[in-house]
Amino acid sequence: MKLQTNISIKKTPKNLINYSSKILLLGSCFSENIGNQLSYFKFQSNQNPxxxxxxxxxxxxxxxxxxxxxxxxxxxxxxNNERWHSFDAHSNLSSVDKNELLVNLNAALIQTKKQLEEATHIIITLGTSWVYRFIETDAIVANCHKVPQKKFLKEVLSVDEVSEILDRSIALLKMLNVDISVTLTVSPVRHLKDGFIENTRSKAHLIAGIHNVVNPKDNIHYFPSYEIVMDELREYRFYNEDMIHPNKIAISYIWEKFVAAWFTEASQITMQEIEIIQKGISHRPFNENSAQHQQFLETLALKKKAIIKKHSFISF
Incomplete structure (x- = not known):
């Protein structure tokens, strides 16, 4: 008896991720979920500058x-609200000191260019096609920073606009780094503040727009994280208490699917070794001074040394 619909994901035939890969993740909070997994397994990755x-x-x-x-x-x-902000950045970068904000923004731009030049893979996760246009400058903002809504016009990017934006972005990336592999995905997080129907419309525009630019021959791929949650994990037990964000189980499930399709077999073996070390590091003994625990620490140190010998950039 089959009790679940499963999405078949073919393994990418080339440019698989390994421990030599350099990965940059941009986009919605879901990209941070995947980025945190990459950090846990000690890949060379950066996310959302x-x-x-x-x-x-x-x-x-x-x-x-x-x-x-x-x-x-x-x-x-x-x-606004006693803090300096940039309409191009998340409020996490905002500061009470405008000079500090400027330094951080410009440092992030410098670092981003360097990461784009060196990256072997970029993963872009889109969350919504609803945008806010600041009336005063007629510019679309990344974050409204709680500026009164009357100062913005809310609009939805059309399918063609999504495709054109992605086309331009990827063209720039390829000019800077011709061999970069681009993976596009849509966040399974629902933006219900926009409304249920509006959220569905938004996600549909993103998915259709992405598929207008996907071209595996040019290393432009699509990963179905949205579809995995909607079609495989179709129960609220896979969501957090807000019933909007996927929970740890769902994130781990998507991560496993992603690894199976996008990572080399050798890297998956190394991941298993690193997970053993990570669990060992987080282990809390009953008696830190016991001979048994001291032996455990010695064994753990040898495992760390073996990994670092193979991948010198890794630190624990």
Whole structure:
């Protein structure tokens, strides 16, 4: 008896991720879930230098400014609720000190360009096609920073607009780094503040827009994280208490699917070794001074040394 619909994901035939890969993740909070897994398993990865970015236009803005070596100045900032903000970045970067914010924004741009130049893989997770346009400048913002809504126009990016934004972004990436592998995915997190129907419309625009640009021959791929949650994990037991965000079980399930399709077999073996070490590090003994625990620590140290010998960039 079959009690679940399963999505078949073919293994990517080339450019698989291994421990030599350098990975940059951009996009919604779901990209951070995957990024945290990559960090746990000690891959060379970085994520969201401007914080969480929910829509494709915000990601394009970051890519353009980083590649063109643009720099933020005081005129690019806003002051609201006792803090300085950038409409291009998440509130995590906001600060009470405008100079600190400028330093952090410009340092992030420099670092982003370097990461884009060196990256073998970039993973872009789109969350929504709903955007807010700041009336004063007619610019689409990444984050409203609780500025009064009357100062914005809310609009939805069309399928064609999503495709055009992604086309431009990928073209810039390929000009900077011709061999970079791009993986596009849609966050399974539902944006219900927009409304149930509006969320479905938004996700549909993203999915259709992405598939207009996906081209495996050019190393532009699609990973069905949204479909896995919607079609395989169709129960609320796979969600957090808010009934919106996938829980740890769901994230682990998607991660396993991603690893199976996008990672080399050799890297998966190393991941198993690293997980043993990570669990050993988090182990809390009843008696730290016991001979048994001292032997455990010696064995753990040897396992760390063996991994670092193979991959010198890894530290525990």
């Amino acid at each position: 401007f914080g969480i970015l929910f829509h494709p236009k915000a990601i394009e803005t970051l890519i353009i400014k980083a590649i063109n070596e643009e720099r933020y100045t005081e005129k690019d900032l806003i002051f």
